[in-house]
Amino acid sequence: MxxxxxxxxxxxxxxxxxxxxxxxxxxIAGLKLLATERSAGKKIQWAxxxxxxxxxxxxxxxGLDVVLFSAGSDVSREYAxxxxxxxxxxxxxxxxxxxxSRVPLVVPEINPxxxxxxxxxxxxxxxxxxITLMALYPLHRxxxxxxxxxxxxxxxxxxxxxxxxxxxxxxxNLFYTGVTDIRMYPYQILYNVIPRVDxxxxxxxxxxxxxxxxxxxxxxHHPFFRASVTCVRVPVFRSHSVAxxxxxxxxxxxxAARKVLRRTxxxxxxxxxxxxxxxxxxxxxxxxxxxxxRIRQDCALDNGICFWVxxxxxxxxxxxxxxxxxxxx
Amino acid sequence: MxxxxxxxxxxxxxxxxxxxxxxxxxxIAGLKLLATERSAGKKIQWAxxxxxxxxxxxxxxxGLDVVLFSAGSDVSREYAxxxxxxxxxxxxxxxxxxxxSRVPLVVPEINPxxxxxxxxxxxxxxxxxxITLMALYPLHRxxxxxxxxxxxxxxxxxxxxxxxxxxxxxxxNLFYTGVTDIRMYPYQILYNVIPRVDxxxxxxxxxxxxxxxxxxxxxxHHPFFRASVTCVRVPVFRSHSVAxxxxxxxxxxxxAARKVLRRTxxxxxxxxxxxxxxxxxxxxxxxxxxxxxRIRQDCALDNGICFWVxxxxxxxxxxxxxxxxxxxx
Numbered sequence: 001m002x003x004x005x006x007x008x009x010x011x012x013x014x015x016x017x018x019x020x021x022x023x024x025x026x027x028i029a030g031l032k033l034l035a036t037e038r039s040a041g042k043k044i045q046w047a048x049x050x051x052x053x054x055x056x057x058x059x060x061x062x063g064l065d066v067v068l069f070s071a072g073s074d075v076s077r078e079y080a081x082x083x084x085x086x087x088x089x090x091x092x093x094x095x096x097x098x099x100x101s102r103v104p105l106v107v108p109e110i111n112p113x114x115x116x117x118x119x120x121x122x123x124x125x126x127x128x129x130x131i132t133l134m135a136l137y138p139l140h141r142x143x144x145x146x147x148x149x150x151x152x153x154x155x156x157x158x159x160x161x162x163x164x165x166x167x168x169x170x171x172x173n174l175f176y177t178g179v180t181d182i183r184m185y186p187y188q189i190l191y192n193v194i195p196r197v198d199x200x201x202x203x204x205x206x207x208x209x210x211x212x213x214x215x216x217x218x219x220x221h222h223p224f225f226r227a228s229v230t231c232v233r234v235p236v237f238r239s240h241s242v243a244x245x246x247x248x249x250x251x252x253x254x255x256a257a258r259k260v261l262r263r264t265x266x267x268x269x270x271x272x273x274x275x276x277x278x279x280x281x282x283x284x285x286x287x288x289x290x291x292x293x294r295i296r297q298d299c300a301l302d303n304g305i306c307f308w309v310x311x312x313x314x315x316x317x318x319x320x321x322x323x324x325x326x327x328x329x
Numbered sequence: 330m331x332x333x334x335x336x337x338x339x340x341x342x343x344x345x346x347x348x349x350x351x352x353x354x355x356x357i358a359g360l361k362l363l364a365t366e367r368s369a370g371k372k373i374q375w376a377x378x379x380x381x382x383x384x385x386x387x388x389x390x391x392g393l394d395v396v397l398f399s400a401g402s403d404v405s406r407e408y409a410x411x412x413x414x415x416x417x418x419x420x421x422x423x424x425x426x427x428x429x430s431r432v433p434l435v436v437p438e439i440n441p442x443x444x445x446x447x448x449x450x451x452x453x454x455x456x457x458x459x460i461t462l463m464a465l466y467p468l469h470r471x472x473x474x475x476x477x478x479x480x481x482x483x484x485x486x487x488x489x490x491x492x493x494x495x496x497x498x499x500x501x502n503l504f505y506t507g508v509t510d511i512r513m514y515p516y517q518i519l520y521n522v523i524p525r526v527d528x529x530x531x532x533x534x535x536x537x538x539x540x541x542x543x544x545x546x547x548x549x550h551h552p553f554f555r556a557s558v559t560c561v562r563v564p565v566f567r568s569h570s571v572a573x574x575x576x577x578x579x580x581x582x583x584x585a586a587r588k589v590l591r592r593t594x595x596x597x598x599x600x601x602x603x604x605x606x607x608x609x610x611x612x613x614x615x616x617x618x619x620x621x622x623r624i625r626q627d628c629a630l631d632n633g634i635c636f637w638v639x640x641x642x643x644x645x646x647x648x649x650x651x652x653x654x655x656x657x658x
Contacts, residue, residue, distance in 0.1 A: 147629040151480030151572040153522045153561065167520075175504050186605040187612075191496075191565055193482045194609055195572070195623055195637045200602040204583060204625030213628065228629035230572035230637060232482065235564050236520055243480040243524070243559035254533060273529040276515040280523055283516075294524055296533030299542065300476040300557035308524045308559060 001029040005064040008071030009033035009053050010042050012161045016319035034060050061086035068322050084120030091122050091322045098123040105218045108324040109266045110137045126211040127317025128152050132242045135292040135309045138264040144249035147226035153234045153241040158313050189235050197231040239281035240313040248303045254296050257305045271295050279310035330358035334393040337400030338362035338382050339371050341490045345648035363389050390415035397651050413449030420451050420651045427452040434547045437653040438595045439466045444657050455540040456646025457481050461571045464621040464638045467593045473578035476555035482563045482570040487642050518564050526560040568610035569642040577632045583625050586634045600624050608639035
């Protein structure tokens with residue numbers, strides 16, 4: 001039985017963490033919900049009772065064993081080391097420590113052993129990367145991936161609760177007044193798609209796009225993995241989708257790939273085009289398992305496979321993966 | 330001055346054809362609007378007067394010089410040869426004749442000379458292909474494309490007026506009743522994306538996906554061009570978007586690619602990430618020019634460029650391109 005803290009408890013991911021802990025009956029002695037000043041005082045249901053969200057301070061971590069962070073990189077950078085100093089193990093959902101060579105970056109189905117190397121902090125990967133790797137890694141083990149070309153279709157809840165509000169408000173406005181306003185994304189997201197997720201780097205890629213390569217290399221222990229990615233926000237509330245072309249060292253057929261993917265834990269193969277069965281984000285929402293389909297031989301690569309993977313980015317891309325990490329501890 | 334006929338005049342593309350002809354002040358002696366039985370009798374505005382849509386029959390083409398077809402492949406296959414026999418030149422928007430080696434497949438900015446080879450029918454390319462090639466072809470001329478990896482974000486109007494109705498109805502239903510129904514696409518399209526456009530082939534690709542390679546080869550006169558494509562329907566009313574990674578024979582930089590694209594007719598470069606300027610489908614809608622941005626060196630290819638192109642698929646992908654073909658005649 002552990003004393004658990006959640007930083008960012010009232011956010012989109014934080015609320016999912018609470019639900020996942022409850023659903024998986026994680027053995028909790030005490031639960032402390034923490035947030036920045038703005039959200040402190042809110043009440044959140046846990047196991048039939050209301051827990052008041054407390055304001056995060058340097059002294060919040062006394063008596064806790066494990067703390068889940070999901071309140072952005074700045075909060076993690078400031079407070080995660082304090083939690084470690086107070087004797088806690090931290091599972092951090094932000095990007096603050098993912099590139100730090102002393103911090104393991106873990107998808108429990110892929111590199112659970114890396115957890116053992118932790119010095120207090122374990123990083124949770126980027127959501128789009130985690131969902132893509134759920135299908136890519138088993139293929140890599142079987143056929144040796146060299147590079148991928150991927151395009152994402154990312155849900156607004158990937159931007160947190162404010163992304164959901166933006167899409168809902170634009171839909172409501174348009175319906176009631178015939179016009180809509182833009183508050184959060186650079187362009188209207190309703191009935192539009194926006195080829196920008198996270199901020200731009202000098203080379204023209206976004207940070208989100210480069211995470212696939214940098215985090216993919218670290219998680220798969222594959223320093224030569226290359227990933228050319230375009231990340232796009234779409235008017236979907238929940239679940240990211242990714243279209244992937246992957247090149248392998250060894251020959252691979254769609255049938256062989258499907259066989260490998262069918263025996264992968266955490267992944268459902270939904271792939272029967274004749275009956276219109278393939279993953280769509282609406283069907284992947286609120287499911288622990290990611291879904292993969294549209295598996296076919298890549299027609300532009302000699303040893304290539306195309307696939308389409310959907311996953312609830314609040315679950316496998318965030319809350320579920322973080323709780324799985326804590327379960328492994 | 331030409332006597333012009335439009336088959337499929339009341340459809341999404343047919344209506345755009347009428348608008349484009351009017352806007353470009355195409356010299357028309359007479360305009361005959363034709364449609365299948367279901368739409369015959371409808372009235373459509375043209376130059377300030379109402380024209381009644383007539384029922385398409387084998388005898389509809391007498392006295393016409395040019396006929397634009399946009400009523401699906403079956404109608405084109407049956408009636409386009411009859412129009413040719415009646416002495417007309419046909420610009421066909423369907424896929425019926427695109428693969429026919431005796432029929433030129435033309436994007437006027439790319440292969441206008443091919444029109445001269447026609448024997449009565451000129452085919453208009455697939456919308457996603459035409460929009461992608463508007464940016465890809467000038468890069469091919471400069472650097473020699475070998476292959477591309479592309480993912481599309483296709484608007485519902487690509488399925489015709491019924492696609493627009495489906496998205497509108499689902500939005501209205503959800504708002505008024507809290508539930509929505511599915512009539513046309515295999516899944517709900519509102520707040521969802523569907524990785525299927527057109528029907529499936531035995532190898533797991535859709536027909537739409539393979540058009541990029543087959544039509545791209547023909548239009549670019551490049552028989553070894555390879556294209557690995559995933560086509561996805563998104564809840565956008567108008568304008569398709571495509572994320573492309575392209576590999577070239579010769580070295581290429583983002584700067585050199587941008588320079589080539591800036592001097593391409595029919596294409597606007599919208600590419601200033603620091604000021605959040607890149608194409609989005611809402612901004613490309615109802616514009617003749619396609620828009621390209623997110624131009625960057627591909628990080629998984631040695632001689633590669635990534636770009637993001639948006640275009641109004643009812644215009645450049647269909648009606649505009651067809652009228653441009655007729656203008657060239």
